[in-house]
Amino acid sequence: MDNTLVSVIIPCYNMEPYLAQTLEAVINQTYKNLEIIVVDDGSKDGTADVARDFEKRDSRVKVLVQANKGASAARNLGLDHASGKYIALTDGDDWWAPTKIEKHVAHLEGDPSVGCSYSATQFVTLDGKLLHCRFPKTKNLSDYYLYCRNPITNGSTPVFRREVFDEHSFDEDKPRNNDVDCWLRICFTPPRKWKLEGVNEALTFYRVTPGSLSDKLDKHYDACLHTWQKSYQYAPDIAKKFAKLAEAFQLRNYARRAFSMRQSADCRRFMFQAMKTDMRMFLYEPVMTAATLAAVLLVPFVPGGKKKS
Secondary structure: OOOOOEEEEEEEOOOOOOHHHHHHHHHOOOOOOEEEEEEEEOOOOOHHHHHHHHHHHOOOEEEEEEOOOOHHHHHHHHHHHOOOOEEEEOOOOOEEOOOHHHHHHHHHHHOOOEEEEEEEEEEEOOOOOEEEEEOOOOOOOOHHHHHHOOOOOOOOOOEEEHHHHHHOOOOOOOOOOHHHHHHHHHHHOOOOOOEEEEEEEEEEEEEOOOOOHHHHHHHHHHHHHHHHHHHHHHOHHHHHHHHHHHHHHHHHHHHHHHHHOOEHHHHHHHHHHHHHHOOOHHHHOHHHHHHHHHHHHHHHHOOOOEOOO
């Protein structure tokens, strides 16, 4: 087994109920040569205490504490202290399959042109019940797929070469969607040095947090708009071609989320806004888009469907 050092960066804010499971999963990886950097982002609960308990138990764990500045600043602080050849990211409420790091290191060692190796994601509830899996494409990713479909999926799947973050960092100016902003800059900033590829296994377990659906998605949508607008600065040709399509797909995804929660008003609002934004989604993903539209039209008649959200 390769013995290259991997730095694991775990940004945390009020993760006391979940951090122990995250750290146990990292410590128990089959790949052992790790430095584990926990960055407490000014938590108001016992997150730092949980992290320090692990620091006492395992010499690979290092705990950093900062005033609350957001996940991007926490990740950047972790990067400043990381010394590994590879950088793995996970949030403080998610966890990994035992072989995750081993498989990503093998992938990266096997192809020096790959700057980021990611995995499929198993979504779970707060109490750990399995929901659905997302298996993104893993190779030969088109510009459309990289820009519009976010193959990395979330901030707990990717493992990067250190050199990637010598050239890029997380934008601390906006509180949301900064992981996707970073992925897009890595993919599309000239001279487009780095390739993204995936491992076709669900090696990341991602907790879905509850909350007010309409308020939560509207705030996320505003952050996405900022990300796509920003991409005109470093990849204008790509943005002109795909920004509106990416927006339409994001709105379609919100409609599907609303449907799963039987929120019929939000479901219709998001889907009709998606169609108004860019009808090309019916060309790029006809089956999924048509199925979503059908669901939108049927949701008022589904048992439990809510006419108001």
